[in-house]
Amino acid sequence: MIPTAVAPRPPAPAKLKILEVADRLFYNEGIHTVGVDRIINEAHVTKATFYKHYRSKDLLIVAYVEGRHLRAKYLIDEARANLTDPAAVMRALATLIGQIATRPGFHGCPFINAAAQFSDAAHPVRQAVSRHRAWERALIVDVVAELGHPAPEDAVDDLVLFRDGALSGSNVGDPERAYRALARAVERIIAERSAGAGEQLLSA
Template identity: 50%
Template sequence: MMVVEEAPTTQRAPAKGRILETADVLFYEDGIRNVGVDRIIAASSVTKATFYKHYRAKDNLIIEYISGRHRSEKRALEDLISSAPTPEAAVRAFVASIAELISSPGFRGCPFINAAAEFPNPAHPVRVIVRDHREWYVDTLAALLRDLGHPVPGDAADELLLARDGALSGGYAGDSIAATAAMNRIVAHVIADARIAA
């Protein structure tokens, strides 16, 4: 799913916004731990004092980065579902958006899976945000599949999320066409199960 940054509810200082936008790109492209504060400061054209005024520490910027990714993905999926004429069309649009993301320039896998891999402690705030994001994802897909008439929407939502995970990981690390095709086969089974139940 294409991630589009959500508009903030409060006015963000231009320098603070530049820092976050720069971190968003660098953390995703090169990994959170591989990108140091000095590189973010240089790339966002701010002073060290400005960086520390707004974020105080890299950890605070990391939390804002992953939280922003969650808000953006949440809005994108909710918009996709609300604009689809039927639940089945929404499921198909969900799959199409993932396939589009996999084939987009600069694609580097799922930012949440990438972040989780960098923070092995399950109690770390990044991992908590990733866990909450995934729980929201399953709940949202389960509600969609319930509307579709699937007999076990929670189980099917788990299957869709894991199919998405596999497609994003496989699409980045291996054959994007094979990864997308495998995801499509799983989704076809989920939709077929719903049709049988109906």
């Protein structure tokens, strides 16, 4: 008899509630300013329940970062759905960043914010942030490769920096101006692709 696959059990409601509360508090108020007791009180769980599902605050923070990664992946997949032109994908991603940065309650990039609170690059939270950023960079590498940019590594470095700058600038300044600056940077990179293709034709 071939064994049948067993569907994974869904997370316990208490575990989901703890993470939901932690996600809100960590993002709105800062990771280090929110204690475990506050999370337990607002999630309406016992201390034993908390430590059953999350053995430490650090593990909860990692779960928070990983949850934000899944949310970002969903939004990016949705933004680029049915788009095949890499230039259109780049514009769609820039628009998504603009939409996120202008939403009420925006307090900056959750990954940059989390990394800023853990100085040790080997800390599990920093590693979770690094995994997200490696995934994001790989996505940008793929788009730039499809774009046919004449200096793809430079273009990827620029795009990552523009993305970080737009989100950080939106948090401390004018979100609309930060988005427009990002959009202009994206258009410059797209235009560099076109210019590079023209130079190749002239030299052929």
